[in-house]
Each structure stands twice: as C-alpha cells, then as structure tokens.
Amino acid sequence: MSLKLKSDFTIRTKLVLIFTFASVIVFGVNLYMYSNINSDLKVIENVYLSNRSLNELGGVLGEVQDSMYEYLNTKSSAALEEYYRSGQEFSSYLDDMNGAASEDYASLMEKNIRNMSLEYLEEAETAVTAKRGRNIEKYKESYENATDTYQYISTYIYSLNNEQFRDNSNNYEILLVSLKYLEIITTVILFVITALNIILIMFFTNSITTPLRRLAKAADEVAGGNLDVLLADTQYNDEVGVVSKAFNKMTVSIRDYIAKLKESMESESRAKEKELVMETHLKDAQLKYLQAQINPHFLFNTLNAGVQLAMMEEAENTGIFIEKMAEFFRYNIKKISEDASLREEIELVESYIYIMNVRFSGEIDFRKEIDESLLEARIPSMVLQPIVENAVSYGIRGIEWAGLITLSVSSTESGVLIRIQDNGRGMTEETIAKVMNGELKKEDSDKNSNGIGLGNVISRLKLYFGTEDVFEIRSGGTDHGTEVLISIPASGISGLSEADRRIEQVSK
C-alpha cells in the first residue's frame, strides 16, 4: 500500500486495519501450528490404522483356515461356503497390500505376507479341489503345506504388528515430548507477535493522537491570544486532518479580520484628528482676521470712492496706492479659507510691498527671481505675505543699511523651492528654534500685522502638504539677514494636495 493511499484512511479504517492485521497474524500463526500438530498426529494415526487392518487380516486368515479345515474334515457345504466367502474377503484385503520390494521393513514384511497369503490361498484351493476329487494323498499334503504357510503368515502378521506397535509406543512418547516443545515454541512465538502487535498499535495510535495533541496545543495558544499559530499540514486526510485544516483556516481568517478592523479604525482616527487640527487653525486664522477688520465691504467701497476721487483730482499715485490697498484687503477676505496659486500669493506680496513702500517712502528694495512655469503651483493662501511681513517688521525695519528682500521660486528635484531672503537683523538659533516649535507668540497688538503669525503659517503648510520639512528658517546670525525656505513636494504642485485627498477619503 502506498503512503498516499494510507494517508487517506479515516481513523475508523485505520483502527479496523490494525486490529485485522494483528488478528490475521495471530490467526495465521495458530493455523500453521495446528497444521503441524495435525500432520504429526496423522503419522501416528496411519500406523495405528495399519495395525488395525493387520489384526483384521489375521482374523480373516483364521476364518479361511478354520473353514478349510472344517470342510476337509466334514465336507460340509456350509463350511465350503464359509471358506469361499472368507477366501474372497481375504483376497480383497491382499489387493490393498504392498507388493513391491521396499527398503522399509514394514512394507517389505507386508509384501512377504501378501505373497505368502497368495501362496496359501493357492495351496488351500488345491487342497479343497483335491478333497472334492477324493485325492486323499494330495489334499493331505496340500493341507499340511497350507497349514505351514498359515503359521508363517500368522507369525509374520504377529511380528509386523508387534514392530508397529513398538514403533507406535515410541512415537507416542516422542509425540508427547514434541507437543511440549510445540507448546513452548508456540508460546514464545505468540508472545513475540503480541509484543510486535502492541508496538504496532502504539505506532498507529500515536499517528492518531499526535495531531490531536498538536491541535489542542494550538487551540490553547489561540485562546491565550496568540493568533499567529499555524498548524503543520498533516499528511493524513482522516478526521483529525480535516479538523486541523479547518482550524488553520479559522485562525487565518480571524487574523485577517482583526487586521482589517485595526487598519480601518486607525485611518478613521487619523483623519478625524487631522480634520480637527485643520479646523482649529482655520478658526484661529478667521478669528484673527475678523478681529483685524471692520466691515471690509464698507472698507472696499470707501477705498474705491477714494480711488475715484484721486482720479478726479488727477492724483494718480494716490489712486494706484488706494487700489493696491483695496486688492490687498479683498484677497485677504476671499482667500483665507482656500488655497491659492503661487501667482496670486506673489501678487499679494507685491501689493503689500507697494503699500509698505508708500508708507515708508520706498525704503524696501524688493526683488523677484521667479520661474514663470511654476506659478500655477497650489499652496495654502496667506502664506507668503505673513513671511514677507515678518521680514519687513523684524528684519529690515530700522537697519542702518538699505533693506533688500528677495523672493525666488525655482524648481528642484523634489518639487518647488520658494525662498524669501532679507538682509536684515537676522535671527539667533534660539529664536529660530522657538519659531519652528511655535513657542514664540506674536504680539496681537502689532499694528502693522494683518494678524497671521508664522506659527500659523508653518502649521498650515505642514498640514497641507502632509510633510514635516516643508518649512525652514536659516540665518547667518545677528545682522546677517534671514532666509525662509518653503519646499513644495512635487505631488503638491498641481491639483489636489495629499492632505485634501485624505480628508476627502475620510469624509466619504
């Protein structure tokens, strides 16, 4: 039987097989031994049978002799009849006897008995015939011859009987001893085979219980919380094999389900957190903005009236100034809650610088180095202007030398780099760290501010692009100017930002 075949057996079949196998072996051994004993017994029985038939032969021979004598003595027809009958019977016995010259003394004696008997029958027949023919001389002689032969035959039969009986007695003794031997040998054989069977059964039951134990152990582990248990694939397709496979499937699916659940919970909480932060910042910015303005529509209308008035009085510079102011505030109102293109942001910075230059009579030298192709990149609104405002307020205001602010937009390997550089007072490392960590609170009462601090800007940039290193401040130290770098990742250049996408996903 092949391994494959065996593996497909169920436990029931296996058990039946084991017990059948064990029984067959024991049965076979017993059968073999009984056949041995039987063959030995047959040897004895054969000899006893021959003994019996010899006795019968002797009996019939006696009948022939007696009836012949009786006939010769009395010439009675009854005796003659008896003579013929017994002679016939005697002949029939002789037919079964050995007639060949054999090495075996018993067979040889049988042959001699047979031949002498034939001789005897002939002689007896001669005697009987002579008696009928009244040949007195002849029948007397034949009778004497027959009687001699009769005696020889009787001696032979007696002798052969004796020999066989002696042999039988010997054989009987030997058989008794041999039966003792057989008993011992049989016991030993059965003992060994029983031991073998027990070992075999242990093997078999082990093959059944080992997977069961393994299954129980695995179940214990699962109960203890370890879902990473995977049962070894048993090669048995029996009941335990089926259960093992089902167990494996169960643990795998439980594990998958838990993993999925965990993932969806995590992403949900992440999104919620982000939304909350975003909202907080927006609220903060809006609050600041609302504090900073009073009825902007009224302000625009007023400013527009101012532009028209300046036109009528042909005061062109005043008109442009007021117009820029109006643009600046409009942008503020419109854009605070949305993102904007880089172009819009830069326009806002330009308006701001113009206003500032009018205010502070052209103190600020503002230069742009811009890659026009990058101007459509989207960034959160109200980012560049607060930075420039910072550069003006804390960088170049009040310095002895001519202030210079440079805005450059260039493409890098990883996206777009926006750089705002001033040649003002510069910042200490300590201050930079404080700003980056949002610890430096801007004074709300600053009258030159539109109300949005750097901390707010940094937070919004980080949220918008979903990365931490979007904003960087560098400074050569006190009086060596400051440089602010905004690195927009390539994925944030066009279309929706990553953060937007994530937020959208969550809200769906």
Place this chain on the structure above:
Amino acid sequence: MIKEKMDRLKDMRGGNLILIAIFSSIIVAVMITGLGMAYYQTKIRDMGLVDEQTNKSYAQHYALIAGDDDDYFWDSVYKGALEKGKNQDVYVERFGENLPLDYSVRELLKMAIAARVDGIILKAGDDSETTALIDKATDAGIPVVTVLQDAPKSKRQSFIGVNHYSFGKKYGKQVLDAADQSFSKVLVLLDEDGAGKNQNIILSGIREVLDGAKIATETLAIDRQSAFSSEEAIREVIVDTENMPDAIICLNTVDTVCAYQALVDLNKVGEVEIIGYYDSDIVLEAVNKGIIHSTIAINTEQMGSYCVEALVQYKKTGNVNKNILVNSQLITREEGRR
C-alpha cells in the same frame, strides 16, 4: 515557521515509520514463525517421529538366509550383498530377522519360497531335506545360490565360498609364524554338528603345514546345539594347565572372542597363542593388543556382493559360474593397526 516545518517533517517521518513498522513486523512475524517451526521440525526429526519413509522400491527382492549363528560374519556378508544389490535395483532382505521366533534355515527357506522372493542366498546344509527345498525353489523359478556352505547335490545355481584347503594352509603358516622352539601342540576348535566336509578340508590344510614342522594338531569339537557351549569348552581347555596347547586355532568369530576373553580372564595371555577368525572390532582390538596373534578373514562383503552378482547374472542370462571363490585375508598386528 521552522517549528512548523519540523512538525511536518516529523509527521512525514511518522507516516514512513508506520509503514516500516508494519513491514518489519510482518517480516519478523514470518521469520520467527518459520524459525520456530524449523526448530520444531528438526527437534522432531532428531527424535525420529517423522518417519522418513523413503520407501524406495526395487525391481527385485532377494532373501539372505543364514541361520542365526555367527552374526558378525553374516552381518558383514549381508552388508556387502545389500550394497551390491542397491546398485543393481535389488533389495536384499535378511530373511526372518524381524520374526519373534528363531526359525531354522530350512523353515526360513520354506517361508522365502512361500513369499515368492526373486532369489535366495542360502547358507546351505548338506542334508537331503535342504537339498529338496532348494530343488523346490528352483522348480518354482526362484534361483538359489549357496554361500560358504554348499548343497552340492541340489539344483542350486551357484556356490560362493572359499578355498578351504588354502584357508587351512594359511592358518598353519600363522601357527609357524607364532611358534618358537617349545611349540609342540596346537588345538583346532571345530563344530561338532556337521558342515564336516569344509572343516575337514581346512583341518587337512592346517595339518599339511604343521606336520612338516613336527607340531601335533589336536581338535576339539564343540557342540553348537547347546547354548554357551563354546565359551565353557574353551575355558576348560585353558584351565587344564597340564594339557594346555601352545596355540588355539579358531575357525569362527564366536570361538575367537571366547578364547581371547578366557585368556584375559584366566591371566594366560602370552602362554597360548590364538590364531583367530574374522576382523570384527573386538577381534581387531585384541590383535592390536597382541593377545590374538593374527586373524584370517574371509572377505565377507565381497562374498555378499558375489552372491547378488551371481543371482543377477543368472536372472539376466540364465547361466552363471557354478563355483565362485572369495579371497581370504590375513590380519596381523601390524595390519590391524592400519
């Protein structure tokens, strides 16, 4: 993962182990049963229960009839005849051996005739009754060869014997060989009952030699009919110190053994030389020890073999040599050692 793999390997090994266990236990079971039974069979065979009935059959069945005297001699003749016969698809039966009664040669001859054997080897007697029975057998188509003792008047097909005269001369020569100056008298042990003719020829052979050496030859006839007479007679001879012979010549094995035993028992070794007959183990041993001077043996196996050959030849051709002589051989101490 590693543990799982190990488990899987273990499982597979477990499967193979079961297979191995099954096969090896079948093999062991068969082996131990076979071994046990083989052991049992040899045990039984050793004890002789399983009758090894070879039951080899032969084409012919000859009867060897010799009476019951001098078993050593006739055992050896029978052995020779049996071996020769087996080569010729003939089984020779030592007729009457298994019978509970001691039948005479004549009665055994009658039985053999009644048993319609294919041939008879007979130690004949010279009497008329035996002659008549031999004739009856040959008339019934059963060839008869006589051996050692002939029935010359019968219709027997052949006689296998020894040249008794030269046999006697050999005895005489051995006496001379053993003799010293003081040798004057030699006793020859004879049978009282008959077979007289052969005896007389042997005796004349002995006398022929000893007369020339001026040694007197006396004879003592032993009555074989009464049991144990041989031993008693020899003892008497040796006890009688005055008339003790210088040498005793024994013409058969029984006499030889009796003489030897008497010498040893009566402490007469060396005073009387024994010229013995036949080479049975006891006699050979005595020759080796120097108690018996020498023995003269008929090549008995050859004798038996010749008997069978004669019968086979007669059966085949209807003709066979009427007289066949068998060699005799001398065994002295030196030869006995060999």
